[in-house]
Amino acid sequence: MNANDTAALAASRPDFAAIAAWIPEGASVLDLGCGDGSLLRYLREMRSVHGYGVEISDAKLVACIRNGVNVIQGDLDSGLSGFETNAFDFVVLSQTLQAIRHTEVLVREMLRVGREGIVSFPNFGYWKNRLNILRGNMPVSEDLPYQWYDTPNVHLCTLQDFETFCAQHRIDILDRRVMTGGGSEVGTLPNLLGSTAAYRFRNVA
């Protein structure tokens, strides 16, 4: 991957840079729902990680192989039994949390397989989404590009919801980065002004 590709990836996916910032050089990373392997390529370029992706889609699997990314075909909703306990430094779930059926099981599995977990997801509490609802429609946007009837998203949540979830499941949030669509950081009223968020977390010691 050349420098232009890296820059293009970072621009199209603002959460990539946030995630990379938390991952030290040479770490081992498991990327759940890795798509065409873009994040792993980005992390390999930026952080020389040793990484694997998990992907269910046939077409995306082929794209990963073409991109030179290690990819294991599998369904996240059937758990991570193919991976050993503490096998990875980080288990990443990037823009996929909202499409997972058994959320509690998967987050627990992430923290079994990895020392730390990283998730990024679209904030359903973002003001534009709220405005859509106020107007009487389910939001359709760049972050949530699906119509209500064909969306893979079954568990949309707000930042507040996710943080409550972590507290209830004895998960320590170590870091949070809230962003707008363009990738600039949101400081105030994140649950209202942030369109996307990334969290780094681990089990309470």
Next chain:
Amino acid sequence: MNDSVGIVSAQCATFDTPLQFRSGAILPRYELVYETYGTLNADKTNAVLICHALSGHHHVAGRHSDDPKSAGWWDNMIGPGKPIDTDKFFVIGLNNLGGCHGSTGPSSTNPETGKPYGASFPMVTVEDWVKSQARLADMFGIRQFAAVVGGSLGGMQALQWSLSYPERLRHALVIAAAPRLTAENIAFNDVARNAILTDPDFHGGNFYEHGVVPSRGLRLARMLGHITYLSDDAMADKFGRSLRSGKLGYNYDIEFEIESYLRYQGDKFAKSFDANTYLLMTKALDYFDPSREYDDDLNKAFAPAQANFLVVSFTTDWRFAPERSRAIVKALLHNRRNVSYAEISSTHGHDSFLMQHEHYHDVMRAYMARVEASL
């Protein structure tokens, strides 16, 4: 579009250095029959070895004559522009030791006795095959294969390559394989073997001298094996309960189409395959177990591997089920090897690995592009 390697012919290599088998037996001299496709580059870095399964052989791609029926057993995978592209790679197919397609095996003449080896041919293991294949590589001056590729028993050889000669391959493509057979799998093999061993024409393996062939046993063995290579769905699709003559005959003749098919397959196989080779191949399958010397710990067994891996399984393969491939993947992950795993949706059971299947071939093509990039 001409995507065949065209008319090919087999070559024969003679090895005069004795080969010590895993069992302790020694073969002082042996021959391996092979075919090659494509051109070996000057650095000898673009070689791909194809390892065959139970009933396979060296004729992997291309044709022996203009007759399309003479096409190699993996011709849909290997050729110009095909997933294993002979415009880019130098591909070697060989007949394994103990085979019956030209390489030294039970039906070959033992120079010491002037008679066929028969029952005296050494019991051969996957490790022995890999050892003999490495000598073939030496003959070509190939220090390191770009890839070693195999399906089923061939996939086990690709795995064994990564353990026996970790530095001599960059990639292993392990398709529809298993890290070792299950009890059920050994059981199927044993029934097949018993069909042959109890055939009155078997004569303890020395049937050649009696001028007979234990074809009834071999036929039954193949019929049983064939059932396990297909899936329930594939058989239902292809044959269902169709009757040969449209009505029941209330006798033991062929009534259902599936019976006709199986008997035909059995007969065809019994005419062309050697019973002793069949016995040896099934034993090699049963013996294969890299974890045996490591307290049954596959993680430890795979520690020496250095290659990059592609592991492929098929959803309806119940003989070498996807979970068996996932066990290979898990052990490779434990050892932090580069590995990708594809679980292909296919209705054709274990035999899927031989079939033309768009997504399967896309996966192979994409991975081989990666192999090429590492040349």
